[in-house]
Amino acid sequence: MEDENTKKEQRHKKKMEKQKEKIDANIAAASEERGVSILLTGDGKGKTSSAFGMVLRALGYGYRVGVVQFIKGEQLSGEELYLKNNLPEVDFYQMGTGFTWDTQDQSGDIAAAEKTWAVVEPMLRDERYHLVVMDELTYMLSFKYLDEDKVLAAIKNRPKNQSVVVTGRGGGSAIRDLVDTVSEVKDIKHAYHSGVMARKGVDY
């Protein structure tokens, strides 16, 4: 029995060593140091909250952060309340009531999108920003509310050490091709399918 345990422990040790080697090799192969561009997409839960987690991460090192939200309802969600009330050092802008999922006014939406773009565009030229979040930007591309070439060029030509995070479903293939990292959040199952209401402090 003791032999059996020793063997098991050795097998485990080998497995862990192999896993560690693989991870180390991947990390060692990466050598370029610069800001990264990340697209968080897909139909699952956790795109916006993930972006806000990265905001926290950047703030942990005292970095300067900008957060611009393209589609938002009239009510502030928990993370927005927190940002407004507790993190005045974050430059935070919301398209606000100019655009919501309730809207059916295309020209008004385009004006609101352009106004919001005018806030984030200067951040993408300002190297003091370590991280710029463009929450739900993809919809502006899908609906053609913003010119795709203009948006992609601004992301591409941003300061070398600046990272950007874009969230939202869809957005077309051009932005996927441009960014360094694409994470797709897939909804495997969701509470509301079994009749549970969206939860304050978790879902909004």
Add this chain to the structure above:
Amino acid sequence: MEDENTKKEQRHKKKMEKQKEKIDANIAAASEERGVSILLTGDGKGKTSSAFGMVLRALGYGYRVGVVQFIKGEQLSGEELYLKNNLPEVDFYQMGTGFTWDTQDQSGDIAAAEKTWAVVEPMLRDERYHLVVMDELTYMLSFKYLDEDKVLAAIKNRPKNQSVVVTGRGGGSAIRDLVDTVSEVKDIKHAYHSGVMARKGVDY
């Protein structure tokens, strides 16, 4: 030309109305109000940062939050620094140096896992916690460092209004079956595959 634009605008309006109807119907169908359990899994970027985004969300409403991390290296990451330095109101515990990806010591790891479980288990019985995050708990199940039945029962029997978030790859099918929401983060592409180093303030 003006006619063309009007038609286009009408088509758009119809499309948006349909989308809104669908979303509204889904929300209306959900009627049960209680805490939710969420598993953030998959190989992609954004599981832990998403959990931390939900922490921010809950804090925005002044809710009480517990965060327990099962696998962590010796260096604090950005969001951990932020939590330690700026959010003393969050009950935060790390398994710490007892377990890292560098470990090849199974019995030491099991002891560390049990010690960490002893911190989070009382939170899962305490209704004052609105949100409990168990970061990278899945690995404790995959490696059989914690008893699966014990862990799942604690999650299942938690206070009605408490939400829990579990992160990590794998973890087996039982936890997937138990929780209300499963989001799988898929790595479509990742910066380090094109030679870009992990980025401080974004990746850690």
